[in-house]
Amino acid sequence: MEHGHPGSESERRQRILAATERLLRRYGPAKTTVADIAREAEIAVGAVYLEFASKDAIVEELSQGLHRAVIAAMRAAAAAEDRPFRDRLRAVFDARARSFLELADAGAHACDLVHCQSRAVKAAHARFLDEERALLRDLLERGAGAGELDVPEPELAARALLRAYASFSPPWLFQGPREEIEATMGAVHQIVLYGLVARAPKR
Structure with a gap:
């Protein structure tokens, strides 16, 4: 085991992560200790603490990274300027579900980094919730401004949409067969999203 400084501090930090x-x-x-991390990274325990104040700090940084990847996928879906806003909203929720589901294939406890009782994961997830609500609010405001969506209160509508799609986010997203999740989500899209579409006024 190394007890020195493997490369630069940045390299050591990446090695720990x-x-x-x-x-x-x-x-x-819950079952991973700083000593385990040091052993896996082949550095001294003290070297871990030179980079991170605690195990929670490491977990929070990793959790934030995963949540940032989910938000990036959602933003990419929202940015499809050639699609109607209703379809962009659908793509945003599909991208979110797909990104979280990919974690389920990455190890028995991979999903713990986006949902578990850890304070560090909860803190990272809380920031993610704020970001996704802001993303939805912006998309709804722009859709209403373009005359495509009937959304008088974008902030309220964003919160309502997140409630409507709560079962397609951790932890519930990981609890059913993928085919069933996709089929149910498609039905929810039809019921929820397309009700936001602005209708031409009656003559």
């Missing part, structure tokens, strides 16, 4: 992610995917945050 990579080692922690491998362990967390196998054992989850």
Whole structure:
């Protein structure tokens, strides 16, 4: 085991994060210790604390990274300027579900980094919830401004949409067969999203 400084501090930090992610995917945050992380990263325990104040700080950084990837996928879907706003909203929720579901294939405890009782994961997830609500509010405002969506209160509508799609986010998203989730989500899209479409006034 190395007891020095492997490369630069940045390299050491990345080494710690990579080692922690491998362990967390196998054992989850509760059963992973700083000593385990140091051993997996092949550095001294003290070197871990030179980079991170605690195990929670490492877990939170990893959780934030995963949540940032989900938000990036949602933003990419929202940015499809050639699609109607109703279809962009649908694509945003599809991208979110797909990104979270991909985690389920990455290890027995991979999903713990986006949903578990860890304070660090909860903190990262809370920031994610604020970002996704802001993303939806912006998309709804622009859709209403373009005359495509009937949304008098975008902030309220964003919150309502997140409630409507709550079962397609962690932890519930991980609890059913994927085919059933996709079929049910398609039905919810039809019921919820297309009710926001602005109708031409009656003559």
